[in-house]
Amino acid sequence: MFLDACDIDDGATLECDVCVIGAGAAGLTIAHELAGSALSVIVISGGGRRRRGRDQALYRGTVRDPSQHSWADRFRERRYGGTTAIWGGRCVPYDAIDFEARPYVPHSGWPFGRDTLEPYYARAAVYCEIGAPLFDAATALPDRPASLLPGLASEAVTGTTIERFSRPTDFGRLLERRLAAAPAVRVLLDAHCIGLAGAANGAAIDHAPCATFRPSRFSVRARTYVVAAGGLETARLLMAARQASAQPLAIASPWLGRGYMGHLNGTVGAIRFAVPPERINGGYEVSPDGVYCRRRLWVTAAAQRQHGLLNTMFRLHHPPIADPTHRDPVLSAMYLVKDLVLYEYSRKLRAARSLGHLLGHLRNVATRPLVLARFGIDFVDRRWLRPRRLPSVARFSPTGRYSIEFHAEQSPDPASRLELGDAVDCFGMPELVIDWRVHARDVDSVARAYALLQRELAAAGLGVLELDRDGMDAAIRADGAVGGHHLGAVRLADAPERGVVDRHGRLFGIANGYVASAAVLPTSSQANPTFTVVALAIRLADHLRQRAHATRLSARPVRLETRPRREPVPA
Ligand SMILES: Cc1cc2nc3c(=O)[nH]c(=O)nc-3n(C[C@H](O)[C@H](O)[C@H](O)COP(=O)(O)OP(=O)(O)OC[C@H]3O[C@@H](n4cnc5c(N)ncnc54)[C@H](O)[C@@H]3O)c2cc1C
Structure with a gap:
């Protein structure tokens, strides 16, 4: 009641x-x-x-x-x-490694392992409305290629894990x-x-x-x-x-x-894949049970242990949006309206404005209005008119060039903390003071994970990852903590x-x-x-x-009623 x-x-x-x-x-x-x-x-x-x-x-x-x-x-x-x-x-x-006490991650280790949570993940999937709790492309997307990148057989970086999206x-x-x-x-x-x-x-x-x-x-x-x-x-x-x-x-x-802690997240470096662009599976896909899924490149547990890395994964991201030389009218339109977007989603669009940039974006929009209109109709439909929302814009790159977004573990550090301040709210509760700090080892781990990805792609002949070595630290720190985590x-x-x-x-x-x-x-x-x-x-x-x-009391477990599993989500 x-x-x-x-x-x-x-x-x-x-x-x-x-x-x-x-x-x-x-x-x-x-x-x-x-x-x-x-x-x-x-x-x-x-x-x-x-x-x-x-x-x-x-x-x-x-x-x-x-x-x-x-x-x-x-x-x-x-x-x-x-x-x-x-x-x-x-x-x-x-991941199982997140629960382990790792010698290179101070204060790591849970009192139990991933297996303890496994049955609860299955039940959590029902609340989060993400369909079957399958996070491996081979089982979650059985009729599709197994990896983000064909031919990626590295033991250090895998393209076979997926994210599943709630309605939300x-x-x-x-x-x-x-x-x-x-x-x-x-x-x-x-x-x-x-x-x-x-x-x-x-x-x-x-x-x-x-x-x-x-x-x-x-x-x-x-x-x-x-x-x-x-x-x-x-x-x-x-x-x-x-x-x-x-x-x-x-x-x-x-x-x-x-x-x-939060997560370290940002977009660093650009990659030009050597495989045909249409064979790269980095966008949204729909599982047989009607749920949006997306693949990523994950640094394997073995590689994390071997190189002393924090848990890190990468997603394909648009080419740098602020630079109009991508010539994509959709990305240019996103750039032009970025101030209307929630900060969490707009922060990767930020960049110094210049009149030249602005004119370049306007030109992209003006020269290909039909592409933009088609995208707009489709996006409104998938984002707002369906029971499941398209999670975000993921543009296919016809040139096989993408930025690389990272989402990485932050190590626990007692110096990163919350405290109570002297100010109080209207009910007399002391207000919070947030002193979030990023340890140098966390930034270093992201930089080394990028270098590992660069080596693995080059060794497999799958693409060239361009990194500005001197600017890595600043680029990794640029976006700060993920809001909401x-x-x-x-x-x-x-x-x-x-x-x-x-x-x-x-x-x-x-x-x-x-x-x-x-x-x-x-x-x-x-x-x-x-x-x-x-x-x-x-x-x-x-x-x-x-x-x-x-x-003293008898207490029965409850079952959450689920909605129909298969839902009309466009492929
Ligand atoms: C823009 C955005 C995007 C996000 N995207 C993702 C995502 O894609 N995936 C993901 O895993 N997470 C995401 N998150 C994080 C996710 O929203 C949180 O992890 C989740 O909501 C946490 O649930 P919670 O119940 O712990 O806290 P909340 O959902 O924040 O709920 C807290 C509750 O406590 C109540 N409350 C607070 N103080 C008091 C008080 N003094 N007295 C009584 N009630 C109180 C609040 O009113 C509220 O009802 C995102 C967050 C944001 C902001």
Whole structure:
């Protein structure tokens, strides 16, 4: 059932078995998984169904280096459904190597391996609506060539792994009907959690104080709490609870707020393939179950170990868009409207403007208007008129020339951190200070991964990758952190000296406090986080159900109704 928190009496206390703080991918997945059980659940949604400025303002904070990290209130949504209202939907599982303790990656190693998550990935695929959880082209795209590049038989770089794309699913919309019908679930819209009050000398959470813009205050008291407020806000809530003057929480780890990571991402270098352009499979393809997929070039686990590299992958990207010599009217049109595009997607289009560039782009558009018109009609159709959205523009290059985009792991570094500042929001919560840092080893690893790719392509006679060696460091750092990937500040580990939550997501030192968020990811992988966040959330829900079952209640697992698997997506 859905309730407007403004209708709750000022000063009231609501009671339940499980209190979930946050209504994004993680929080709503847990609430839905528990919906069929005997556990009563309250979800504190931190906003309503629409984005509103006053809610979003609660996400404000200070960023130490705004040239490297986006503003604190951007790339996350304070509302029911959370950031899945605007996410891109790219789903990739973590690789087995991401879970290993690697000698060349300080603070790496999970308390469990990829095999532990495997069954949860299968269930996460249903929530993310990505069809069968197959991430290898041979099985996912059986009637198509196996590799991005024909003839690439390298042991160091493979072109056979794929990304699968969600619709992209808005978790709020996906689960609303089911949660509304669940008698034991209450979703409190427009309720903001403003702390976690400790009990038993801070070794347990007593209640979650909440505020509304009515204005009013009330509390939620539960047996168990799950903080699922997103990668930044989860850390903020926990840090505020630990330093509260009254009833502080005794979170027993020096890592809280530390080890904050994103991904390194950007476009560096250009490649001219030596194979016929039409044999290169770098664009979007549709799987037999109707899901957009895309291949990439991945540095294999063996090569990562051999060369001491962080997990890295490459995608084919348009020729440099800002340079009109590509003569593509579509790319020129994209360049001309780039200021209208969300920063996350426009940042690779940025470049110094000159009148000459501008005239070149206008000429490209004016000389081939039919190409542009045909593209426009097709793009509008695939992007906005179909149940599944074409994820992005991926132009085929008739010359076989592409830029190379990288998406790379950032290593955990305690110096990269989130802190609480002196400023407070309108409910009195201390604002966040984001001090995101990139270690030199991370930049060096990307540069060496590019050099490896260059060698492998040359050795196989497949193409020439042009790199400006002197400008590599600056080019790798140019775009800064990927907006929306907020990882690691509440890291998962086997002991409080190494992390903040245990293998199930329970806060070390707190008997009844759990975390479900990208904040628990102790390493960042090359993979986007949400698929793994959802898998971990399902795993946590199972754990909570089993605990409840062991103690007093019967708790059945639920099944998510899936929509028809085959959908009309144009090939
Ligand atoms: C532009 C963009 C594109 C992206 N594309 C991808 C992609 O392609 N693939 C991918 O894997 N990831 C992508 N992401 C990241 C993805 O959106 C997040 O990983 C995902 O939404 C995280 O889920 P979450 O539930 O942890 O947090 P969120 O979805 O952010 O949800 C947090 C919830 O907590 C609530 N909340 C916060 N504070 C409080 C409080 N104090 N009290 C009560 N409630 C609170 C919020 O209102 C919200 O409901 C993208 C992000 C952006 C911005």
